[in-house]
Amino acid sequence: MNNTVFKTFVEKWVDREYLPKTVAPGPLEKAEKDLGILPLAYRQFLLTYGWVQVESPRLVESLLTTRSSLDPIHEFVSPFDMPGLTQQLRGAGLKRGLVPIATDGRGNYYCVRSKAVRVSAREPDAPVWIYDHDERQCELIKESFVDWLADYAALPVR
Numbered sequence: 001m002n003n004t005v006f007k008t009f010v011e012k013w014v015d016r017e018y019l020p021k022t023v024a025p026g027p028l029e030k031a032e033k034d035l036g037i038l039p040l041a042y043r044q045f046l047l048t049y050g051w052v053q054v055e056s057p058r059l060v061e062s063l064l065t066t067r068s069s070l071d072p073i074h075e076f077v078s079p080f081d082m083p084g085l086t087q088q089l090r091g092a093g094l095k096r097g098l099v100p101i102a103t104d105g106r107g108n109y110y111c112v113r114s115k116a117v118r119v120s121a122r123e124p125d126a127p128v129w130i131y132d133h134d135e136r137q138c139e140l141i142k143e144s145f146v147d148w149l150a151d152y153a154a155l156p157v158r
Contacts, residue, residue, distance in 0.1 A: 039113075054074055062158045
């Protein structure tokens with residue numbers, strides 16, 4: 001199911017002018033060494049599709065015309081940028097253990113929880129949080145990364 005959700009999301013919403021930037025395991029493993037073990041579903045998405053840029057105007061139009069309660073996704077965070085961005089956001093109030101994975105294009109970040117490197121079991125999936133940079137607060141928005149992307153994949157293209 002993950003692959004179907006991921007594929008549908010990418011086919012519908014990834015900006016064709018910016019081809020997905022594939023991620024090799026090495027940079028992702030380095031980011032995990034710095035930040036903790038990331039959920040398997042998110043890791044699978046990055047290794048398959050890379051850190052994609054979403055075609056925001058088209059997605060926003062779909063969100064508005066369907067009166068969706070979802071916020072836009074603008075771009076996924078590169079594993080090369082993850083450690084530095086995480087430290088920067090922690091200095092601005094991001095909860096420890098949360099790692100930014102995507103932006104909404106308005107300065108807020110979608111995050112997942114990482115696990116300590118010494119913990120051997122990788123979570124198959126993980127909740128998605130949003131970090132509001134104005135309020136400096138985190139809010140749980142979905143219990144599953146896969147379900148979060150599935151909500152966007154289910155939207156009609158306008």
